[in-house]
Amino acid sequence: MRLKIKTGDIFVAIAIVVSSVLMLLSFYKENTAEKTAVITQNGVVLRKIRLDLVTEPIDIEYGGDYPGKIVAEKDKIRFYHADCPDQVCVNTGWITRPGQIAVCLPAGVIIKIEGGHSDFDIIVK
16 A cells, blocks of 8 residues: 655645754854853852953863863863863863853863853753
8 A cells, every 4th residue: 555645744744844943043052252151160150251352271270079170262161171080071172152061060060151142041940
């Protein structure tokens, strides 16, 4: 038995493709000129850095059970070194766009880039 494609099937397929593209576009954050990296450790802001104004590399060291080092350069930031066991944060590499986040979970350190436009966050409890 051979299945025939009906008009409704084509409409559903087009609706799925269009909604997928719209969802992708809604999650895209513009790479704005004004970028601020916010570095927090266990909910406390350690430092805010305007990445678009950085002219030479900035080293930020943090302490705790798993101390480490963060490096900020023009328009980018990363975990350079961490004493945590899994090294996921170091392997994340550079983050460069508003909305991107790098996390060292054992140390409780979060780097988030905020853009010039308002960022939307989702809080799940």
